[in-house]
Amino acid sequence: MTIVEALARLERGEITAVELTQQALARIDEVDDKVAAVLTRLDDRALAAAAASDEKRKNGEALGRLEGIPFTAKDMFLVDGVRTTAASKMLDNFIAPFTATAIKKLEAEGAILIATVNQDEYAHGGSTEYSAYGPSKNPRDIGRVPGGSSGGSAAALAAGIGLFSVGTDTGGSIRQPAAYCGVVGVKPTYGLISRFGVVAMASSLDVIGPFAHTAEDAALLTDIMAGQDEMDATTIKSEKVVSDVVSPKRVGVVREYIQTLDADVRVRYDEVFAQLTKAGWELEEVSLPNLEFALPCYYVLTPSEISSNLERYDGIRYGSSTESAGDLEAMYSATRGKFFGPEVKRRILTGTYALSAGYYDAYYKKAMQLRTLVCQDFERAFSEFDILIGPTTPTEAFKFGEHSADPTEMYLADIMTVAANLAGIPAISLPIVGVSDMPLGLQIMAPQKGEAAMFGAARDAENILQVQLAEVKL
Amino acid sequence: MSDYKPTIGIEIHVQLATKSKMFCTCDNDSVTAAPNTNICPICLAYPGTLPLPNAQAVQLAIRLGYGLNARIRETTKFDRKNYFYPDNPKGYQITQFDQPIVEEGYVEIFVDGEFHRVRVERAHLEEDAGKLTHPAGKDYSLVDLNRAGTPLLEIVSYPDMHSPYAARRYLEEVYAIATTLGVTHGDMQHGNMKFDLNVSVSKDDSLGTRTELKNLNSFRNAERALVYEIARQIEVLENGGVIEQETRGFDDAKGKTFSQRSKEEAHDYRYFPEPDIPPIVVTEAMHEKEADIKSIxxxxxxxxxxxxxxxxxxxxxxxxxxxxxxxxxxxxxxxxxxxxxxxxxxxxxxxxxxxxxxxxxxxxxxxxxxxxxxxxxxxxxxxxxxxxxxxxxxxxxxxxxxxxxxxxxxxxxxxxxxxxGIEQISDEGALAEIIEKIVAANPQAVADYKAGQAKALGFFVGQVMKETKGQANPQVVNKLIQEKLS
Structure with a gap:
């Protein structure tokens, strides 16, 4: 069920918010032992909110744009009084003392948070295999990963737990799991949605975004969460992103992304491009030569920012800590050694190295220069095209353990998503039919603040493609 | 010994007189607050919090920039200085590395009857750390984060001073400028201004190896520390030793500096641009807000x-x-x-x-x-x-x-x-009467006066003042006595 459909049913009195919420919670009971998407259930809180919502509706009070709609949130979002772990043992006992701006805005419009969901620890990873609480499974094939880092969000939505989810995307962490699980995932323009109250990964790339079943739902959610926030100095003024979506005229197909695809995957995208062309889209191949630098650049910049952003987890003021282990340095080492997982440690080490005296120029500074080149590529491309399209990932969802021997193999899953984060541009992943029963993602990118064009193109593509994915059987 | 020339450069940390802290809305005044009461999730570095740059602090930095005859950058940015310490909640201090808001100014000091210029290299905005205390005999330390996030402006001079006295004059001059402009409350007792002093000695124009005297908080002690440290360095060199580049503290009671940390132990702070704060553009309107300083x-x-x-x-x-x-x-x-x-x-x-x-x-x-x-x-x-x-x-x-x-x-x-009842008696008639009486009662003094002893005049004046409880106009009394006795 989409948000738009559910709102119509609520409006017609065919269902209540309490019933919708009970259904979502029942679905957790029903499937989550297989999917393992949920970290913390919020049944009481959710049912109380749903009852209040029904009361409002009954009394004819003003209703929000998401009145009575149940949803889940990645465990990166702080919610006052609720445990927020970022899927790390470091925050195992952490109760948030305030609520993230994005969650506040959704709840102010009547949305009902039913649970926090799984992710890779501190969002470091692409499969949820790095969650300290165990991996989530892909509801379309529980032998496969749901993607990550926002894998719990995508898995929950695809499994029918809630009608939407919110996640974070630093290098593809919304779009990649959306593609793997067959749902819509949006990475908005950097700064469009406040990061306040969201555990930081890499501050200059982190964005908040929605998972939904349709582009229309996703646009509504993006519109609600967008807006300048005095609690986040990097937020930007934004126009309405829903009301004036526009159809694309000039469409660029990113050559660097499609030419590396395996033949069987390539066939699927060529079919999609043919359908779009037949429907009147003017597709033209475009080259962004510096995209080859995006991944190495990303894997220098993000660990650098991560190494700094995670320094606050020292066991002194909140979170987990070890018993006194001797001197100060021993205390830091014991706490951080015990409660951080392997991928977190790997990134802290990499980032610390990249920022060190004598290496800064060779790594961090060089990566910043490459970032500028990638941005310039996009600027050039967007001077010719309204939107750029291509695949979201090189492959369908991979199997558990497939990439665990060599962590850099996992990094390659991000190769088509990281560039949008480096450039700060919006990108959406729409489900398309994959090679097997598993889905793939069609990625649509637009210039900064170009959400109207992106959502317009996504709406048109959905109408043209009429994608029918195999039913989720759990 | 006296042919050594000391060279001194100074970093001054000025606590800005803002209403709230540098990156959150906590009160900037914790003088009377109990430990850890003037804090919030932002200055405690809770997950999900972000720094909100304080516009008033930026204004005060611009204002002091004018006072230092300096250039204000059109675009300035913040950077992170990374290090672990319990008084540093985020694990990094937000400061300014390569684009400080204030650059290239000078302060004039008056030494040896002349005005000298001490050039200022830069002044940058940053946040203060919390305060650690180490209870005696305990196996733990306590941290108070009330002060964490207090806005500071760090003013860095060139090594343009060549005596402890000149250094003190520079410190006092900067203090006077900063307080006159209302940039700081100037409360020295509560650490509103602290200094790090870099000092070296050399026999020629080359610079010797320097030591850094850290965290001085009074003008007098800054001067004392420099006097001691310069003598110490000269003594080391005279005895054939070498100066270690190191950080030293000053023991107020003993009047001596002592080694704290050698160069080898120096941190690698891994500076990089603060991604949570966009660069700040200093607009014309921001300059105009400080226009009043031209009249001060x-x-x-x-x-x-x-x-x-x-x-x-x-x-x-x-x-x-x-x-x-x-x-x-x-x-x-x-x-x-x-x-x-x-x-x-x-x-x-x-x-x-x-x-x-x-x-x-x-x-x-x-x-x-x-x-x-x-x-x-x-x-x-x-x-x-x-x-x-x-x-x-x-x-x-x-x-x-x-x-x-x-x-x-x-x-x-x-x-x-x-x-x-203070009023001068200048009435000649009234005074003449009193003088008459005193002259009559002191024939010996009259004789002394006439014999040419001038101090006898003083005696008569004193007697008149005593009689009038100090209210007689001394000039009139003088005149009348001289007339009387001539």
Whole structure:
């Protein structure tokens, strides 16, 4: 069920918010032992909110744009009084003392948070295999990963737990799991949605975004969460992103992304491009030569920012800590050694190295220069095209353990998503039919603040493609 | 030994007089707050919190930039300085690395009867850390984060000073500028200004290996630490040793510097641009907000005038360092005119300072107490007193008596004179009568006077003053006695 459909049913009195919420919670009971998407259930809180919502509706009070709609949130979002772990043992006992701006805005419009969901620890990873609480499974094939880092969000939505989810995307962490699980995932323009109250990964790339079943739902959610926030100095003024979506005229197909695809995957995208062309889209191949630098650049910049952003987890003021282990340095080492997982440690080490005296120029500074080149590529491309399209990932969802021997193999899953984060541009992943029963993602990118064009193109593509994915059987 | 030339460069941390902290809305005044009560999720570095740059701090930095005759950058940005310590909640300090808001200025200091320029390399905004205490005999330390996030402006000089005295003059001059412009409250006792002193000695124009004296918080101690450290370095070199590049502390009680950390132990701070704060563009409107400083007489301008007036350095200092006294002097000067200027200076550096000392007994000798003391009399009152003195209507001892009363009661000199019955007897008839009596009663003194002993005149004057309880006009008495005895 989409948000738009559910709102119509609520409006017609065919269902209540309490019933919708009970259904979502029942679905957790029903499937989550297989999917393992949920970290913390919020049944009481959710049912109380749903009852209040029904009361409002009954009394004819003003209703929000998401009145009575149940949803889940990645465990990166702080919610006052609720445990927020970022899927790390470091925050195992952490109760948030305030609520993230994005969650506040959704709840102010009547949305009902039913649970926090799984992710890779501190969002470091692409499969949820790095969650300290165990991996989530892909509801379309529980032998496969749901993607990550926002894998719990995508898995929950695809499994029918809630009608939407919110996640974070630093290098593809919304779009990649959306593609793997067959749902819509949006990475908005950097700064469009406040990061306040969201555990930081890499501050200059982190964005908040929605998972939904349709582009229309996703646009509504993006519109609600967008807006300048005095609690986040990097937020930007934004126009309405829903009301004036526009159809694309000039469409660029990113050559660097499609030419590396395996033949069987390539066939699927060529079919999609043919359908779009037949429907009147003017597709033209475009080259962004510096995209080859995006991944190495990303894997220098993000660990650098991560190494700094995670320094606050020292066991002194909140979170987990070890018993006194001797001197100060021993205390830091014991706490951080015990409660951080392997991928977190790997990134802290990499980032610390990249920022060190004598290496800064060779790594961090060089990566910043490459970032500028990638941005310039996009600027050039967007001077010719309204939107750029291509695949979201090189492959369908991979199997558990497939990439665990060599962590850099996992990094390659991000190769088509990281560039949008480096450039700060919006990108959406729409489900398309994959090679097997598993889905793939069609990625649509637009210039900064170009959400109207992106959502317009996504709406048109959905109408043209009429994608029918195999039913989720759990 | 004396052929060594010391070279000194200074970093000054000025606590800005903002309403709230540098990156959150917590109160910037924790002087009376219990530990860890003036804190919030942002200055405690909770997950999900982000720094909100304080616009008032940026304005104050611009303002002080003007006071330092410096350039204000059009675009300035923040950076992270990474290090682990319990007083540093985020694990990094937000500071400014390569694009400080203030660049290339200078401060003029008055040393050896001349004005010298000390160049300022930069001044940048940053946040203070919390405070650690180590309870005696315990196996733990305590951290108080009230101060964490307090806005600081760090002013970095070039190594342009060559004596401890010059260094002290520089520190005091910057203090005077910063307090005059209202950039800081200037409360030295609560660490509103702290200094790191870089010092080396050399026999030629090359620079020797420097040591850094960290975290001094009084002008007097800064000077003492430098005197000691320069002597120590010279002694090491004279004995064939080498100076280690290191950080040293100053033991106030012993008057000695001591080693804290060697160069090898220095941190690698891994500076990089702060991604949570976009670069700040300093707009024309921000400059215009500080336009009023053009009308504020800066300490150096006042000093130039005082030098012109021929005042001693000590006298200049009193009138410059104490912001209230300085403003008072400027106003009162207009009222007393050129003839009264010298007396005005005498009052302010003499009796008034003695009065301040009484009020603030026990305070650090070099703290700038008068910033917190309101002058207990108006410029007009002091001008009236000086006018009375100049007219010869009151004696200097009467003037002191009146001054003390003004300080205590804030009444006008005229009211006080009336209340105390102070009035000069200048009536020649009344005085002649008294003189008549005294002359008659002291034939020996009359004889002495006539024999040419001048001090006998003093004796008669003294007797008259005693008889009139000091109210006789001494000039009139003198004249009458001489007439009587001639």
């Amino acid at each position: 007489p800066l300490p150096i301008a006042i000093r130039r005038e005082l030098v012109e007036l021929g005042l001693s350095v000590d006298e200049q200092d009193v009138l410059i360092k104490q912001k209230n006294t300085s403003q008072f002097f400027a106003e009162a000067r207009k009222l007393v005119g050129e003839k009264g200027e010298r007396k005005l200076v005498n009052w302010l550096v003499g009796e008034y300072q003695a009065w301040i000392k009484q009020q603030t007994a026990g305070d650090d000798a070099d703290s700038f107490v008068a910033t917190s003391i309101t002058t207990p009399f108006t410029p007009q009152q002091l001008a009236d007193l000086i006018a009375l003195e100049l007219s010869g209507d009151i004696s200097s001892s009467q003037a002191k008596q009146i001054f003390a009363e003004i300080c205590a009661s804030s009444n006008s000199p005229a009211e006080i004179m009336q209340r105390l």
